[in-house]
Amino acid sequence: MGLFDSVMGALGSAAGGSNGGGQQDLMGLVVGLLGQLQGQGGQDGLAALVSKFQQGGLGEIVGSWVSTGKNLPISTDQLSSVLGQDTVAGLAQKAGMGQGDLLGQLTQLLPQVVDKLTPNGQLPQGGGLGDVAGLLGGLGGLFRK
Numbered sequence: 001m002g003l004f005d006s007v008m009g010a011l012g013s014a015a016g017g018s019n020g021g022g023q024q025d026l027m028g029l030v031v032g033l034l035g036q037l038q039g040q041g042g043q044d045g046l047a048a049l050v051s052k053f054q055q056g057g058l059g060e061i062v063g064s065w066v067s068t069g070k071n072l073p074i075s076t077d078q079l080s081s082v083l084g085q086d087t088v089a090g091l092a093q094k095a096g097m098g099q100g101d102l103l104g105q106l107t108q109l110l111p112q113v114v115d116k117l118t119p120n121g122q123l124p125q126g127g128g129l130g131d132v133a134g135l136l137g138g139l140g141g142l143f144r145k
Contacts, residue, residue, distance in 0.1 A: 026105055029091050030113050033083075046114070047123050056082040065114035068121040074111065076103035 034045030043051060053062035056078075064072040080088050080103055091106075092099040117124070 025095060026102075026109055027113070029095055029102075030106070030110060032094070033087070033091065036087075044124075046117055049114070050123065053082050058082060062114065065111045066118045066121060066123065071111040071115055074107050076100065076107055079103050079107055079110070 034049060036045070037043075037048035037052070038045040040048040040051075050062050050066065053059060058074070058078060061072045061074050061078070064070065080099075083091075088099050088103065092102040095102050
């Protein structure tokens, strides 16, 4: 069982069981994306994602998500450019939705996820995504309204 499967199973438990849709499915895609990025450039998934944004000229936007201040918005075009067409197409296929719909939802969710995973305004130290419980603890608030 891979990282994605482990985290998805735990996400289902943390959210009170798998409901097969909604924000939990998108959260699973984000966690899967972080797992996919893990190891790129010797970085953990979150650091690799931040690095992609910085290399794509969107360092100020992703920096606002990491910092303790207000999160700057991101457009669907900006997000698509940073993630790349192949990644967006793969995520949309996994989600069973169109790329535009997926990007629209991710522009709302991704800033929250990065913000929750960096509560002290900086990337966590220690390498890897950390333990699953820590990851889920950081993301738990996103399931509550």
